[in-house]
Amino acid sequence: MVISRATLAALKDGGRVIQAASEGDELLGPLALLPGVWKNEGGLEGRGWNMIALPFETRPGSELDYRLLLNQYNETLVFDLVDKGVPNRGLTALGVQADQSLVALDYEQVTDQIATADFPRSTVLGPTRPPGNTIHHEPGLWLNMLDQVTDGFDIARLGSVPHGDALLALGRSVPTRDGPPDIPDIIGLPLKVEQNLENPYLAPYKHFHDNLFEGLFDPVHPAELLKAANQEVEILRTTTLAVDTEVETGGIHNIPFIVKQANASALRSTFWIQELAETDDLGRPKLRLQYLQIVMLDFDSRTSGLPGRITWPHVSINTMHKVEDAPREKVQLLASR
Template structure:
């Protein structure tokens, strides 16, 4: 979703500013519907689902268990987009032509976000006392969405996501934004580990996955079909238009940096996430906003069984369906003035 000439010229004609983000601001490009607060509560409570495999040593003398546990969470989330940093300059020059080196600066628009997640209920297999109590905070993430205006021709990406995770991870995901009429097309996600025989019936190493396949978490969340609940949430919903944001840490110069403990024990090696911003026609004929996402972070630990390079990749899957519940406060008292004014 390339920046239009008009948008680019408007950014070039001003100095850099940091200000309260406003819904509908064309300077935000594909992010123009995001400013404000998105939440599961009150109308979409419990639509967040998460699964993660974690290294786990079974008690001494226990019957055979693989050396990991599979943890499942149902959660509520609040995701807030508040400040925008406009006309952020990246300086550069174009390849020399006829002895000239013209400037080829890039301008960014950065929309900040803060994500907070608390679990409603959790379960794991094998069963432990480590799952945490209801209403426990299980995730906090400040970050930025970047709209990269005027990219050079060879660039194949126009958006980016910068995420910082308190476990000790820093993520750069790159991708593209697209807009289409109607609902999104949501594909399945293989949530089984890569580097092992994935036959859950024949491979005892996958016993935790078989457990939750045969008895889905809360009767709903199945690790073998982990996006089914996203698709179900769209049934009977009149989705008029969808903006799709794709972020992938394996594209171009993306990547993840982790603290040493994470690298040794369960290295977060890849992140892929897709956000679907949905314009939904309500019963009165007006438009409401919803946001869905599916995210997979690969955690690498234990030697592979298939002879492939590296370690087993364990997909850490998160999905959610949220509603826009609040716009940002107006600039000024109680809001955020332009900096510089």
């Protein structure tokens, strides 16, 4: 979505405004369909899946030094507050004022576990981590950069995770396309090891490949359930938001313990916002959101036989509906100051 010069000039003249986010806001550009509340409801319960390899002390004599943890979850993802006219001050090479304007959209993500398993089987899953507990919480911002764009990177995601991680991922917006998204084929196996399921070191992956988690999820091919969720669904249009921490000035910063134990070194995430042929009570296309996120974790291995750290894909996927418009609680709280 291209912002007109007149709209941009009016934004700069009007100053900075914080208000409730609303679907279709022109200034949000490619983010315009995000405002609201997205959940695993209406037949999409349990469509969130997570896989992560973690350092783990196995039984004496075992060549494994990690366990593979899988989770099935329900999610609430809220986009509720927009900050318009955020100014970044700057000058051209000739000393002429050349400020940047951007729009920031608040988000908050919470995922609640409904099933879990690991291999090798650990005691870490015990009563302190029962099904039904929260396993992830992430507040953050999506940015739409309205001008002064560098190398085409006009969208960004900033996120913070209570484990002690903060990220900046950048992306280039693309036009909305007709039809469903193209879900890529990805392999969930770690890098810098022999990627053969007969390799004894990959026994946890082979275990869940042969015995699908909850009868559905295969960590070797973790994106397949996204494709399956689109079968027999009529998708009119798809907006794609793809961001990466390994481009331009992107990156992840972690607290020392994380860096030492299982360093989160890179993130790639793609959101597919889908407008369906099915309509709501107002005749508007119903909206679905799918995402595929890969965080690369690095931790030392005693058994890989190759130099450097093994890199482990930490993969999360989900398919959700938008269930309501953005709640106004944050705006009301700000107005009461």
